[in-house]
Amino acid sequence: MSKVDEIRKKYPEITTATFNRFANGDKTPTKKYLDFMCRTWEDRKLPNSHYRTVGMIVDYVERFDTLIPFISNKDVYSKDYIGNFGNFLQTIRDAAETKEEKTFIRQEHANVLMENDQFLFIQPTSHRGSIKYGANTKWCTTGKNDPNTFNRYYKNGLLVYLIDKTKTKTENFQKVAFYHEYANRALNDPITLYAVNDNTYTESHMMTAGWGEDTLLDVFTSFRYYFLKLKEIKKNKDFVDSFVLTLSKLNFDEFAENMQKLEQNTNVSYITNTKQKVEAFLESLNNSKYGFRKTEN
Numbered sequence: 001m002s003k004v005d006e007i008r009k010k011y012p013e014i015t016t017a018t019f020n021r022f023a024n025g026d027k028t029p030t031k032k033y034l035d036f037m038c039r040t041w042e043d044r045k046l047p048n049s050h051y052r053t054v055g056m057i058v059d060y061v062e063r064f065d066t067l068i069p070f071i072s073n074k075d076v077y078s079k080d081y082i083g084n085f086g087n088f089l090q091t092i093r094d095a096a097e098t099k100e101e102k103t104f105i106r107q108e109h110a111n112v113l114m115e116n117d118q119f120l121f122i123q124p125t126s127h128r129g130s131i132k133y134g135a136n137t138k139w140c141t142t143g144k145n146d147p148n149t150f151n152r153y154y155k156n157g158l159l160v161y162l163i164d165k166t167k168t169k170t171e172n173f174q175k176v177a178f179y180h181e182y183a184n185r186a187l188n189d190p191i192t193l194y195a196v197n198d199n200t201y202t203e204s205h206m207m208t209a210g211w212g213e214d215t216l217l218d219v220f221t222s223f224r225y226y227f228l229k230l231k232e233i234k235k236n237k238d239f240v241d242s243f244v245l246t247l248s249k250l251n252f253d254e255f256a257e258n259m260q261k262l263e264q265n266t267n268v269s270y271i272t273n274t275k276q277k278v279e280a281f282l283e284s285l286n287n288s289k290y291g292f293r294k295t296e297n
């Protein structure tokens with residue numbers, strides 16, 4: 001009798017459909033979690049048991065297996081987990097946080113504008129970075145299951161998080177998101193400020209919450225200067241993208257075909273003039289630092 005059959009016989013009260021979901025959900029070669037999943041499902045009948053569904057059990061067992069390197073007690077059949085589904089779930093959540101801390105490389109997900117013992121002023125450059133540095137806020141750019149919102153903000157403007165390291169500011173202002181769209185002017189247009197509760201405020205509110213004038217002068221100046229640099233880079237990039245797109249649309253075969261037809265039906269001056277323009281364009285492209293290079297056969 002196979003191991004799966006033995007476990008099936010051990011839990012006759014579990015329906016065939018439920019058992020099959022557990023069996024299919026255990027991707028290990030030895031089905032080492034199957035008995036645990038069945039036992040955990042049966043334990044839902046115990047008084048004051050933690051809420052669970054078949055899908056939850058399968059999902060969290062899979063997470064447990066993935067996060068084993070970050071879990072102290074790796075024995076899923078220990079008393080810490082058997083009969084204590086709530087503790088099992090918490091262990092997985094803690095392991096996920098540990099993994100995040102140990103595998104997170106700041107340079108890959110954020111740019112630091114300013115940092116000292118008092119505060120961190122940092123631009124998230126990825127959704128993962130936004131989640132980390134915007135943790136415990138209601139900002140839409142930090143939703144774990146919604147990277148599109150962050151990506152939209154990141155594409156359209158400069159988003160920077162100001163984080164109080166001292167924990168002395170008013171709770172709602174211990175993190176403040178600075179945002180400015182690239183369509184705005186760098187020096188004169190007001191910067192949008194979001195407190196922890198995701199409502200917008202002004203510099204005056206920040207000072208009332210404990211942020212000093214000197215600090216605010218430094219961070220606002222840093223923000224506007226960095227914004228100016230990024231806006232110029234975006235302008236350059238937009239032009240290059242447009243230029244390359246235009247080049248990619250050029251159909252040289254079609255051009256040659258039409259020129260050949262015109263040579264038979266159009267005056268020579270038109271053909272000559274067109275060729276001169278094309279040759280001037282190609283020469284200009286070849287002479288450019290980033291243009292094509294002529295090769296010798």
